[in-house]
Amino acid sequence: MATKQEDVVTRKSSRAAYGAEEIQVLEGLEAVRKRPGMYIGNTGLYGLHHMVYEVVDNAVDEALAGYCDTIRVTIHPDSSVTVADNGRGIPVGIQQQTGKSALEVVMTMLHAGGKFGGGGYKVSSGLHGVGVSVVNALSKWLRVEVRRDGGRFVQEYERGKPLYEVRRVGDDPGHGTTVTFLADETIFETLDYSYETLAQRFREMAYLTKGLKITFVDERGAGREYSFYFEGGIVSFVRHLNKTRTPLHPPIYGERQVNGTHVEFALQYNDSFAESVFSFANNINTVDGGTHLTGFRAALTDTLNKYARKAGLLKDSDPNLSGEDTREGLTAVVSVKIHDPQFESQTKNKLNNSEVKNAVQTVVSEALGQFLIENPSDARKIIEKGLVAARAREAARKARDLVIRKSALEGMTLPGKLADCTEKDPERCEIYLVEGDSAGGSAKQGRDRRFQAVLPLRGKILNVERAREDKMLSNEEIRAMITALGVGIGEHQDMSKLRYNRVVIMTDADVDGSHIRTLLLTFFYRHMQPLITGGHLFIAQPPLYRITAGKETHYAYSDRQRDEILADLQKRKVKGEPSIQRYKGLGEMNPDQLWETTMNPATRTVLRVDIEDAVAADETFEMLMGDQVPPRKRFIQAHARNVRNLDV
Ligand code: 0RA
Numbered sequence: 001m002a003t004k005q006e007d008v009v010t011r012k013s014s015r016a017a018y019g020a021e022e023i024q025v026l027e028g029l030e031a032v033r034k035r036p037g038m039y040i041g042n043t044g045l046y047g048l049h050h051m052v053y054e055v056v057d058n059a060v061d062e063a064l065a066g067y068c069d070t071i072r073v074t075i076h077p078d079s080s081v082t083v084a085d086n087g088r089g090i091p092v093g094i095q096q097q098t099g100k101s102a103l104e105v106v107m108t109m110l111h112a113g114g115k116f117g118g119g120g121y122k123v124s125s126g127l128h129g130v131g132v133s134v135v136n137a138l139s140k141w142l143r144v145e146v147r148r149d150g151g152r153f154v155q156e157y158e159r160g161k162p163l164y165e166v167r168r169v170g171d172d173p174g175h176g177t178t179v180t181f182l183a184d185e186t187i188f189e190t191l192d193y194s195y196e197t198l199a200q201r202f203r204e205m206a207y208l209t210k211g212l213k214i215t216f217v218d219e220r221g222a223g224r225e226y227s228f229y230f231e232g233g234i235v236s237f238v239r240h241l242n243k244t245r246t247p248l249h250p251p252i253y254g255e256r257q258v259n260g261t262h263v264e265f266a267l268q269y270n271d272s273f274a275e276s277v278f279s280f281a282n283n284i285n286t287v288d289g290g291t292h293l294t295g296f297r298a299a300l301t302d303t304l305n306k307y308a309r310k311a312g313l314l315k316d317s318d319p320n321l322s323g324e325d326t327r328e329g330l331t332a333v334v335s336v337k338i339h340d341p342q343f344e345s346q347t348k349n350k351l352n353n354s355e356v357k358n359a360v361q362t363v364v365s366e367a368l369g370q371f372l373i374e375n376p377s378d379a380r381k382i383i384e385k386g387l388v389a390a391r392a393r394e395a396a397r398k399a400r401d402l403v404i405r406k407s408a409l410e411g412m413t414l415p416g417k418l419a420d421c422t423e424k425d426p427e428r429c430e431i432y433l434v435e436g437d438s439a440g441g442s443a444k445q446g447r448d449r450r451f452q453a454v455l456p457l458r459g460k461i462l463n464v465e466r467a468r469e470d471k472m473l474s475n476e477e478i479r480a481m482i483t484a485l486g487v488g489i490g491e492h493q494d495m496s497k498l499r500y501n502r503v504v505i506m507t508d509a510d511v512d513g514s515h516i517r518t519l520l521l522t523f524f525y526r527h528m529q530p531l532i533t534g535g536h537l538f539i540a541q542p543p544l545y546r547i548t549a550g551k552e553t554h555y556a557y558s559d560r561q562r563d564e565i566l567a568d569l570q571k572r573k574v575k576g577e578p579s580i581q582r583y584k585g586l587g588e589m590n591p592d593q594l595w596e597t598t599m600n601p602a603t604r605t606v607l608r609v610d611i612e613d614a615v616a617a618d619e620t621f622e623m624l625m626g627d628q629v630p631p632r633k634r635f636i637q638a639h640a641r642n643v644r645n646l647d648v
Helices: 030-034 036-040 045-064 102-108 130-137 195-208 234-241 291-310 355-374 376-409 437-446 469-473 476-485 511-527 529-533 559-571 591-599 614-625 629-645
Strands: 002-006 070-075 081-085 139-148 151-158 167-171 176-183 213-218 224-228 252-258 261-269 276-281 330-337 430-435 452-457 502-506 537-540 545-549 552-556 579-582 606-610
Touching: 030 036, 030 130, 036 045, 045 070, 045 081, 045 130, 045 176, 045 195, 070 195, 102 130, 102 139, 102 151, 130 139, 130 176, 195 213, 195 224, 195 234, 195 614, 234 261, 234 330, 234 614, 252 355, 261 291, 261 355, 261 376, 276 291, 276 614, 291 330, 291 355, 291 376, 330 355, 355 376, 376 469, 430 437, 430 476, 430 511, 437 452, 437 591, 452 476, 469 476, 502 511, 511 529, 511 614, 529 606, 545 559, 552 559
Parallel strands: 070 213, 276 330, 430 452, 430 502, 502 537
Antiparallel strands: 002 606, 070 081, 081 176, 139 151, 139 176, 151 167, 213 224, 252 261, 261 330, 537 606, 545 552, 545 579
């Protein structure tokens, strides 16, 4: 999960409605420069990284088509980026309709529906060229070199405009494409690529494309180089996801093409309770699943139950294992490659192609069924895990019934310590989840009670990563949150009942505070994910320092800002020695200060939590909250200095 800084007050959806005129084929690239956000999401870090992905995706397409096995990505010291592949090379011959080299057409013409996330938008494999021209349009300069047809061909551009016609610069027996571009600093807010973000993505792509080697070179600063190559493809992926867990058996793998749908899956149970199943369609992580995931789940439940009955592990009188029972402690990757992927929305989070369900179900049933028959002792471990889950779920159901019955009896009473707001329209309401009673007290006094509710959380918040649902539901603080938010939990969760449009986590800016925040994020990630994907979850940013000098008061949210404020006071020769108060906790702020610095929508800053990379988020939570201590220690040590901005 990542957080994006934004000012909630001025926030407007970046995905405005499109008119039909904007979906038509566009000739030039002016449209892209005019509205870059429509093509690459935004002009911040996200969009900047998207530029690299666009070019790399094209190269990966060549790999998927079987023509390329090596991609090399280099960030140069001036922030220009080179992506070199050994694919077929972009065609260079003259195109009939345009009379131009196909290379120039691919690089300078926007193809239909090329807007960000739009229907005709390229996914890995499919409409080539759409992405690269967008990158070209948004680059200060770009140089492309193609090796094919026995020659080497070059063309350069400035802000998408060719500087000369495609040139043949020499003979070359090889094949491939090399693109070097410098993102336009008049369009992007920053050119500061994140090594981690890019490396994570390249690792994922390498996992999903067996045999593809992606080398990543960062020439900035001290420089580093890393190559991703996984002979085992998604089997390696599943091993990697389970590396901090204790697996119950070797990974189970299957692959086959069914009626044009290429299906691949790998799964491995571990001794935890968490479900970590990731689905991909044409290398896109479909975070909301879809037909491939439905097919996978159906096969899993069906195959395990059939086997359990046959093997006598389930008696005639026993009920079947439920879907949920079969997914406890399951780590899996399901990846499909299809020609015409249909997604539910522009964000490509959910796959819709109906034929995919049966294809996946067939492949998984066959491979899993065979594994169970050939490995009876592993099979027994898997079934027994499901049986334990079933028993625990029965206990949880009773606990949940109790919670529901209780709240029904009490007429859905809100938790006693909730200080609710007077406004009833959820759209306008927000709730602050505040650590500790004293901070809760300040928040209650400081808030605008018309639209801000406060729920103080005292005591320990349960680590849901390590607890079963029944235990979770008996936890006072978690129950208070569930009731206050109004959406319920588990199968009957209903986001339309959300009582607050914004849920803001407000904890101290110290290590304890960050721990509590991580516990809360873990709960929301595992049990209320739609709250995050719907953009409702935020993290408050209380100041670290209060600086007073003469009649002036300033707040600093970082050490750097503190220094800047002090330097500014000195420069302006403000009278009197500045006094610096370091806030150790929210409780040290009086209600007015808390309102002004952290709660007033007109002056505060909040971070929106989103699941930019669900795989990374899953790993982070498992690592931070799971059982195995060493990786966690390593992570906390590595991040000890910026634990305040822990990016989970
Ligand atoms: C259009 C058509 C073909 C390949 C490509 C574009 C292509 C684009 C990029 C971008 C980076 N690397 C790339 N490699 C290939 C098909 C070529 C053919 O049919 O020979």
